[in-house]
Structures are given as C-alpha cells and as structure tokens.
Amino acid sequence: SFQSKIPEGLRRLPGPKPLPIIGNVLEVGRRPYLSLTAMSKRYGNVFQIQIGMRPVVVLSGNETVRQALIKQGEEFSGRPDLYSFQFINDGKSLAFSTDQAGVWRARRKLAYSALRSFATLEGTTPEYTCVLEEHICKEAEYLIKQLNTVMKTEGSFDPFRYIVVSVANVICGMCFGRRYDHNHQELLSLVNLSDEFGQVVGSGNPADFIPALRFLPSKTMNKFVSINARFNKFVQKIVSEHYASYDKDNIRDITDSLIDHCEDRKLDENANVQMSDEKIVGIVNDLFGAGFDTISTALSWSVMYLVAYPEMQEKLYEEIRNNVGLDRTPLLCDKSKLPLLEAFILETLRHSSFLPFTIPHCTTKDTSLNGYFIPKDTCVFINQWQINHDPELWKDPSSFNPDRFLSSDGTEINKLEGEKVMMFGMGKRRCIGEVIARHEVFLFLAIIIQNLQFHTMPGEPLDMTPEYGLTMKHKRCQLRATIRARCEQQ
Numbered sequence: 206s207f208q209s210k211i212p213e214g215l216r217r218l219p220g221p222k223p224l225p226i227i228g229n230v231l232e233v234g235r236r237p238y239l240s241l242t243a244m245s246k247r248y249g250n251v252f253q254i255q256i257g258m259r260p261v262v263v264l265s266g267n268e269t270v271r272q273a274l275i276k277q278g279e280e281f282s283g284r285p286d287l288y289s290f291q292f293i294n295d296g297k298s299l300a301f302s303t304d305q306a307g308v309w310r311a312r313r314k315l316a317y318s319a320l321r322s323f324a325t326l327e328g329t330t331p332e333y334t335c336v337l338e339e340h341i342c343k344e345a346e347y348l349i350k351q352l353n354t355v356m357k358t359e360g361s362f363d364p365f366r367y368i369v370v371s372v373a374n375v376i377c378g379m380c381f382g383r384r385y386d387h388n389h390q391e392l393l394s395l396v397n398l399s400d401e402f403g404q405v406v407g408s409g410n411p412a413d414f415i416p417a418l419r420f421l422p423s424k425t426m427n428k429f430v431s432i433n434a435r436f437n438k439f440v441q442k443i444v445s446e447h448y449a450s451y452d453k454d455n456i457r458d459i460t461d462s463l464i465d466h467c468e469d470r471k472l473d474e475n476a477n478v479q480m481s482d483e484k485i486v487g488i489v490n491d492l493f494g495a496g497f498d499t500i501s502t503a504l505s506w507s508v509m510y511l512v513a514y515p516e517m518q519e520k521l522y523e524e525i526r527n528n529v530g531l532d533r534t535p536l537l538c539d540k541s542k543l544p545l546l547e548a549f550i551l552e553t554l555r556h557s558s559f560l561p562f563t564i565p566h567c568t569t570k571d572t573s574l575n576g577y578f579i580p581k582d583t584c585v586f587i588n589q590w591q592i593n594h595d596p597e598l599w600k601d602p603s604s605f606n607p608d609r610f611l612s613s614d615g616t617e618i619n620k621l622e623g624e625k626v627m628m629f630g631m632g633k634r635r636c637i638g639e640v641i642a643r644h645e646v647f648l649f650l651a652i653i654i655q656n657l658q659f660h661t662m663p664g665e666p667l668d669m670t671p672e673y674g675l676t677m678k679h680k681r682c683q684l685r686a687t688i689r690a691r692c693e694q695q
C-alpha cells in the first residue's frame with residue numbers, strides 16, 4: 206500500500222483497512238452516500254478509503270468542508286483525472302476536465318458571464334423582467350397543456366419524461382436560441398435517458414479507479430460512451446450552424462457570444478491564457494448538460510414529494526391562491542410571498558440530497574486538514590448527503606418537514622437554516638448555475654402547483670428509493686394529474 210512520508214506534526218489519515226487490489230470497494234458498496242456517512246461516524250470528518258489502488262479522502266461535516274473548500278479553497282480546487290471524465294465533452298469539459306488552474310479559471314469566468322448576461326437579458330414583452338422568466342413561464346404553460354392532453358389520451362404519465370423536455374427547452378433557449386416539441390425524437394433520446402450518465406460519473410464508480418475493470422465488457426460503460434458521443438454530436442451540429450450564420454452585430458444566444466469571444470480574442474495580442482476555440486465554444490456543452498439534468502431531477506423529486514404528502518400539496522396550492530391568485534401566472538417577484546413553497550423546495554433539496562457528492566475534487570499541492578496530512582493529487586469526495594442529514598445540524602433529519610425552514614409564525618424563511626442545505630458545493634468550484642437553478646425550480650413549481658393537482662396511481666405504492674449516481678433519480682413511475690379549474694374555485 207502507499208506509504209508517503211508524513212511531515213512532522215501531522216497525522217496519518219484514519220480509515221478502514223484496504224484489501225489488496227480492490228481496496229475498500231466492498232465496504233463502499235452500491236450506496237456510497239450511506240456507507241461513507243456511516244464511516245464518518247467511526248473515523249471522523251476526514252478519513253481515507255482506497256478504491257482499487259487509489260487513495261480517496263472523504264470529507265464530511267459542515268465545518269470541515271467549509272475549511273477545505275473555502276479557507277483552503279485553492280488547495281482543494283482541482284479535479285482528478287478519472288477514466289470516465291475523458292468521454293465527457295470530448296475530454297474538454299469545464300466541470301470534469303483536469304484543466305490547469307489558469308485555463309479552468311478563465312473558462313469558468315467566461316461561462317459565468319455568458320450565463321448571467323443571457324439570463325438577465327430583457328424579455329420580449331414588459332410583463333417579464335428577463336428572458337429566463339419568459340422562457341420558464343412559457344415552458345411551464347406548455348407543460349401543463351401537454352400533461353392535460355396526455356391525461357386525456359393515456360390516463361397517466363411519467364413525470365420525468367415531460368419535465369425534462371420543458372427544462373431542456375429553457376436552457377436550449379438561452380444556449381441555442383431554440384426550443385423543441387415534446388415529441389421531438391432526437392432531443393427525447395438525448396435527455397430522456399435512464400441514468401447511464403449519472404451512474405458512471407457518480408463518485409466511487411470502481412471502473413474509474415481500477416484499470417482492469419475498463420477491459421471487461423460493461424453495458425453501462427458502453428452506453429455512457431455512446432450517450433456522450435451522441436450528445437457531443439448534437440451540440441456540435443448546432444454550433445456549426447451558429448458559425449455559419451454568425452453575425453457580430455447580432456449576438457443571438459450563448460453560443461454566439463462564445464464565438465464572438467473567440468473572434469475578439471484573436472485581435473487581443475495581450476491575452477495571457479492560451480485557449481483553443483474548441484475549449485471556449487465547448488463551454489456551451491457543459492452549460493446545456495448541467496442545465497437540464499440537475500433541474501429536471503430537482504423538479505421531478507418535488508413532484509414525488511407533492512404526491513407523497515398530499516396535505517402539503519394542498520397547503521402549497523392555498524398559499525398560491527391566497528397570495529398570487531388564480532387569474533395570472535406566478536412570476537419571480539412573487540417569491541417573497543410564497544415562503545411555504547420556498548421551504549418546500551429547500552426541504553426537497555435537503556431530504557433527497559439528489560446530488561449526494563459534489564463532482565470529485567483533487568488536491569493541487571501537499572496540504573493538511575484537521576491535523577491530517579493529505580498529499581498533492583489526492584482524489585477528494587465531498588459528502589453533501591452527510592451534511593444534509595447530520596443530526597448535529599438538523600433535528601430529526603430523516604423526516605420530510607418543510608416547516609423547519611419557516612419562522613415560528615410561518616410568514617418568513619429562516620435564512621440561516623436555508624443556508625445550511627448543501628447542494629451546490631461551496632468555494633471555488635461552487636455551481637455557477639445556482640441562481641438560475643433556484644429561480645427555475647421555484648417558478649416551474651409555482652406554475653404547476655397553481656394549475657395541476659398530482660396523484661399517485663390507485664393501488665400502486667410510491668417508491669422514493671433513490672438510484673445512486675452523480676444526480677440520484679427516483680425510479681420511473683406513472684402519476685395522474687387533474688387540472689385545477691380556475692373559475693370554479695375563485
């Protein structure tokens with residue numbers, strides 16, 4: 206096993222004893238968020254496991270994670286060179302690649318400013334404060350119509366199947382200036398996957414750590430490679446069309462703005478970070494990928510909690526009816542009037558913790574944490590699930606209880622409690638889509654709760670067990686919905 210020299214004054218990392226060749230793969234098992242949370246109780250907030258031959262440091266506890274990702278942010282800001290990452294965005298991903306710090310930082314800044322400027326752009330009519338709001342409102346209304354039609358023709362529906370198209374359309378609108386029909390076959394086949402992507406990329410996939418496994422036939426891995434290839438081709442085609450019709454005086458969307466950046470840069474002789482056009486325009490691939498999977502998973506879990514807690518669904522509907530009314534579409538500016546909805550979203554994120562680990566990190570130099578030595582290039586897992594279920598932080602963490610986020614009179618969100626929910630990472634690698642994600646989840650939910658009432662299928666128990674992956678999904682299921690008749694209830 207590996208025996209690097211420990212500098213004086215620092216301790217060796219604790220952790221379970223690894224077996225030869227496979228390390229701790231068996232103890233980690235198929236639900237790493239549970240097994241690694243259990244290990245944190247035994248070994249503490251900083252411990253080490255071995256996956257295959259490779260050591261991995263696992264961080265738990267709000268304070269420890271804060272110390273690593275914020276106070277020592279630089280040292281913990283790398284990404285490990287995992288086998289599966291090379292297939293994502295042709296190995297040129299902003300989120301998953303091992304870009305040098307300078308290149309990653311420049312790309313992240315570019316992605317962030319493109320995203321922000323296209324989300325806050327003015328809408329086409331004054332009723333919307335920004336295009337993001339306009340896209341969401343329109344897609345949510347299409348979604349309601351679509352579900353209503355499907356209910357009439359089929360009698361039930363798979364919520365994820367429809368939500369994912371609506372959410373993909375919002376990010377497609379910003380990235381590519383277009384939307385797709387709910388029955389568009391090419392888009393459906395890309396976004397409506399069972400989760401081969403997340404299962405391979407989720408923290409602790411043995412094939413990422415044990416080279417021998419890469420040579421064994423694996424259906425999941427083959428699907429993963431082919432999904433990535435199809436995804437890249439889909440985006441590449443749209444990007445080529447953008448190059449062909451690009452006009453610097455009419456920047457239509459995020460793709461155009463990234464192309465524009467490449468053109469500008471060619472004139473800038475002082476540019477200090479060298480980046481290929483591919484690495485710049487390829488950013489749109491990351492934004493599109495990160496922008497539909499996460500948000501549709503969040504919404505789909507929300508709908509599951511609505512049907513699991515029907516009295517909560519009614520309370521949320523009443524809140525909208527009383528504070529927004531039924532004769533107009535809810536807007537982003539209604540947020541402060543809907544504290545229960547906000548609390549319900551926070552509790553959905555916390556309780557599901559559907560992103561149980563951040564994307565794996567990697568140390569950029571020799572460092573130490575809580576007195577333990579951690580060498581350069583060590584892979585680091587951040588256990589968000591543990592933080593969201595830590596009995597030190599939360600009363601009765603396993604129960605679903607949105608009230609925990611409300612002030613005692615129920616009229617306001619308790620901000621400090623809300624900030625304890627760990628879903629977007631923190632520090633230098635923190636999610637750049639967080640604001641958009643929070644707006645989108647809020648507005649989609651407000652609009653669908655105002656218009657639809659969801660039910661389980663009679664006699665079918667609801668299965669809320671998550672399937673492990675980068676983003677954990679619930680099992681696909683059939684639900685029913687009834688339209689809330691606006692006029693009757695006013």
Ligand code: HEM
Pocket residue numbers: 299300301313316320376491492493495496497499500503560562563564565628629630631633634635636637638639641642643
């Ligand atoms: C990274 C969560 C939505 C873009 C991340 C990370 C998490 C996360 C946990 C990894 C942080 C780390 O490695 O420490 C979420 C959740 C979302 C969401 C829960 C929705 C509910 C979005 C959206 C976008 C986006 C809508 C863009 C449109 C990104 C990007 C990164 C990232 C580009 C990589 C950042 C980097 O490596 O520097 N997100 N995200 N995310 N997210 Fe999100």
